Every structure is written in C-alpha cells, then in structure tokens.
Amino acid sequence: MTDAKPAAREATRTSELRHRLRKHVPAAVLFVLGLVAWEGLIRAFDVESFVLPAPSEIGSRLVDQWSVIMSAAGNTMIEVIGGLTAGVVLGVTVALISVRWEAAREGILPFAIATNAMPIIALAPIANNMFPVTSPVSKMTVVAIVVFFPVMINTVRGLTEVGTGELELMRSFAATPRELFTKVRIPSALPYFFSALKVASTLSIIAAIVAEYFGGPQDVLGQYIIAKANLFVFPDAWAAILVASAIGIAFYGIILGAERLVMSWHVSLRATEAG
Amino acid sequence: MSDSPVVRARNLGKTFGKGSDRVEALRGIDLDIESGEFVSLIGPSGCGKSTLLRLIGDLVPASSGELTVNGKSPQQARLDRDYGIVFQKATLLDWRTVTKNVELPLEIMDEEARSERAASMLDLVQLSDFAKHYPWQLSGGMQQRVAIARALAFEPSLLLMDEPFGALDEMTRELMQQEVLRLWQQTHTTVVFVTHSIPEAVFLSTRVIVMSARPGRITDRIETQLPYPRTVDTRESAAYYDKITEVRESLRRGDRQ
Numbered sequence: 001m002t003d004a005k006p007a008a009r010e011a012t013r014t015s016e017l018r019h020r021l022r023k024h025v026p027a028a029v030l031f032v033l034g035l036v037a038w039e040g041l042i043r044a045f046d047v048e049s050f051v052l053p054a055p056s057e058i059g060s061r062l063v064d065q066w067s068v069i070m071s072a073a074g075n076t077m078i079e080v081i082g083g084l085t086a087g088v089v090l091g092v093t094v095a096l097i098s099v100r101w102e103a104a105r106e107g108i109l110p111f112a113i114a115t116n117a118m119p120i121i122a123l124a125p126i127a128n129n130m131f132p133v134t135s136p137v138s139k140m141t142v143v144a145i146v147v148f149f150p151v152m153i154n155t156v157r158g159l160t161e162v163g164t165g166e167l168e169l170m171r172s173f174a175a176t177p178r179e180l181f182t183k184v185r186i187p188s189a190l191p192y193f194f195s196a197l198k199v200a201s202t203l204s205i206i207a208a209i210v211a212e213y214f215g216g217p218q219d220v221l222g223q224y225i226i227a228k229a230n231l232f233v234f235p236d237a238w239a240a241i242l243v244a245s246a247i248g249i250a251f252y253g254i255i256l257g258a259e260r261l262v263m264s265w266h267v268s269l270r271a272t273e274a275g
Numbered sequence: 276m277s278d279s280p281v282v283r284a285r286n287l288g289k290t291f292g293k294g295s296d297r298v299e300a301l302r303g304i305d306l307d308i309e310s311g312e313f314v315s316l317i318g319p320s321g322c323g324k325s326t327l328l329r330l331i332g333d334l335v336p337a338s339s340g341e342l343t344v345n346g347k348s349p350q351q352a353r354l355d356r357d358y359g360i361v362f363q364k365a366t367l368l369d370w371r372t373v374t375k376n377v378e379l380p381l382e383i384m385d386e387e388a389r390s391e392r393a394a395s396m397l398d399l400v401q402l403s404d405f406a407k408h409y410p411w412q413l414s415g416g417m418q419q420r421v422a423i424a425r426a427l428a429f430e431p432s433l434l435l436m437d438e439p440f441g442a443l444d445e446m447t448r449e450l451m452q453q454e455v456l457r458l459w460q461q462t463h464t465t466v467v468f469v470t471h472s473i474p475e476a477v478f479l480s481t482r483v484i485v486m487s488a489r490p491g492r493i494t495d496r497i498e499t500q501l502p503y504p505r506t507v508d509t510r511e512s513a514a515y516y517d518k519i520t521e522v523r524e525s526l527r528r529g530d531r532q
Contacts (some may be wrong), residue, residue, distance in 0.1 A: 165362055169362075169366050172360045179383055269478065
C-alpha cells in the first residue's frame, strides 16, 4: 500500500475515479428523468405556470433575470456567511466552556436550550427593527441564533462522549485535564461538529430568507421571491428558489470537503480499500 | 527498590455502592508481587480480578486496607508514571497514526526523543512497517501490539494487562502470548495479567493467583515452575497440562468454599 509503484497507484486512482462516477450514475439518470417527466406532464395537462412552471420556463427566466438574481443572491450569501460564522463561533465557544468547567455547564445549558425553543419567525420582524433597515446584521442575528443550538449541543455531545477506556488511559498517563481536552476530547468531537455544521448550513439559508420576508433591503433573494410572487411572475420566483437551493448545496459541499480534509481517519470517510 | 515488592497489599478491600446496592468486590486481599515477576490473576467473573488490577493502577480507590506500588501510594505511583496499562480494547486514538499513538504518553511526559523512542518500540513489537498506518487499517492483534508498545514506551517498571487478548481469536492469542513473554524478558518489566483463561495464565506466568467470587478473594497461589523461554513445546508438555489441571481444580475448590 505504501510502497505501490507510481504506475500502479495511477491505475488505482483512475479505477477509483471510474468507481466514483459509476456511483453517481443512478442519481444523474433519475434527475434527468425527473426533469423530462416534469416538463412532459406540464405540457400534456397544460398546467398554468402560476401553479407549477415547466423546468424549461424556469431555466429561461433564470437566464433572463441572471444579473438581478445574482446580485440578490450575493447579498443573501453575505447574511448567511456572517450569521453562520457568528453562530458557529458562539456555539463552539459555549460548548468548550461548558464542558471544560462543570459550573459553567450548569449555568449556561438551561439558557442555551431555551434559545432552541425560541420560534425564529417570531423573532425576525423584531430583529429587523433592532438594527438600521439597510443593515444585514439583523438577518445575521436571526441566522446566528438558529445555527447556535445544533452546533452547541452536538459539540457538547462530542466532547463528552469519550469512552471510559480513553479516559482511564489518559489517567494512567497522569495527563492534565487540559491534555485530556486537547488530545482526546476535541478530536473526538470533530465528527459531531461537522454533522452539526451540515445541518446548520441548511438551516442558515432558510433562516436568512425567512428573515428577509419581513422587510429590509430589497436586493435579496427573500424580497425578490416575495415581489415576484405578488406580481404573479412565478417562474421568476422559482428561478430564485433554484439559486437558493444551489447555494445550499454549495455550502454543504464545501463543508463535506473540509470534513474530508480534517478527518480522513474517520469511519464514514475512509477510502474504500482496493476499489 | 529491588528488595521491597513492586506491589504490596494488606487486608485490601473494595466495596461498590451503598445500602442494599452494596457489593463487596474484594475482601482481605494480601498479596506481594516481586520485581520481575509475571503474575496472573484468574477467577470466575465477579471475583474482582479486574478491580484488583484497577486498584493497583489507581483507576479506582480502595475502600479499606493498605496498598503500595513501588513503596508508594497507588496515586503517587500513577503520577510518577510507574505503570503502563493495556485493556481488552486497544483504545487507540483513531485520528493518530500508529507512531503518533505510541508517542501519546511521551508527549504528555514531555519526552524529547519521542520519535526515536516510538520507532524502537514499534521495532520491538515488529510493527515498523505499519508506523504510518491508522488504527483501523490494522487487525485486532496488531492493534493490541500497538497498545502494548504504547504502554511500554515510557519504560514503566510495572505493566498492567486487563484481559488484553480476550477479544482475539485463538491463533492470534497464542502468538500474542509468545510476544508478551518475549517483551517481558527483554524489558525486565513486572507484569500483572488479568485473564479468565487457565491455559493462558499457566503458559505466561511465574505465579498464578486464583480468586473466587462473593466476596472477591484470593483462594490459592500457584507457582507454575515451568522453565523459560516457553515455546510451542511448553504447550505440549506434560508438566504444562499438570499445572492447568492444578489451577482448574483449585478454581473449583475455591468456588465451593
């Protein structure tokens, strides 16, 4: 394995690539078939475009509205990235503090759990008035609150679910609590952290768009969708939804890539042995 | 140091729980383990053999009696890194390579030459070719060899082993027993070995401590008296079978008491 000849390694790499491509064939076929069926049904039954537009129509509207939608998507992404970053930093910080110091855990956790019970839809209009109308900070606040809880609770679980064997091993080495933390608890928490991040990335886009529905700058996806829906131009709204979904998938993909990079050792990411 | 025993227990007792949940895991344990001995603790489940090992390793505190390790309290001995421990599960850290796993205790002890030390330990357990592998790429037996290398990396005077081969298949198990004997002879480490396999205890040990349950106590001490180095021939010798029979009968007697 380590001393494989370069040529052999090249061969395994191409076969691995082929293997991976083959894995994605069924999904791609299903996707294309789905689009064709959708298009066909809309045409066959003459469905009105305000009920459900055909994919071809959404596609052509997307091309037509490209620069407007992209500008809106850019502003929405700023809110998402800002809120996601703040929520993740806050969630991880609270998790680290509450696991490291038990007194902190007793004090903080009830409040952290309370934020989870908070309905963000109710919060959105209020957050809009906390900050200047044009400021993206109000949307970021909503996103951060939504992201905070899953990140915090999953990181806490990862940090605390260390096996007794590992704990006793570190005890036998007379390791300090700090060494136990950095050498065992934090690496053990990484898989939990990344699953939380995947959930959070999806939630953050939902939260940002919902917050946008309640007002603020017009050049954002949420406002674009509302405006187009109010004008009964549904294919345009669908085009914006398509872009929002693409952003969600892109975020997910980036996190997946980071996960592979950081924890290639983990069970879920191990390269399949010999194809 | 060589005059006083490595482990000395007098009237040692351990109870878990309180009130009606109270379980007496160990009662009246008197035991001396001399430097360089290979001592096995054997007995039915619930006899407290693992508990005794964990008392020695200061993983649980004793309830009564006295216990010293290298003439010190078990806690002091642990803080002085007097012992290395191997569990039934290899408990390797998944995110560290084999080398980095062996280096773990050396990192904690701020050892300077840890890569050299880890390399020589891996050489000792014959895993040098797998230095850069991750634990999941190794078989169960190889993982356990890494765990042993890690436990011995900082040259502790005492090696505690808690059913280390319990999860391995019979073939691997016999190879590992051979391996441990070789390491024991090369490093002159004192070994305390918990097992529920009679042949394993006899094959490995200089002395077998037979224990019984309810309450956990020592019922017999048997010198194996088989010459070292012990090999495949030892396993087929009449003296070996006689000792196995002796330990088995002793276990049965202890159970009836």
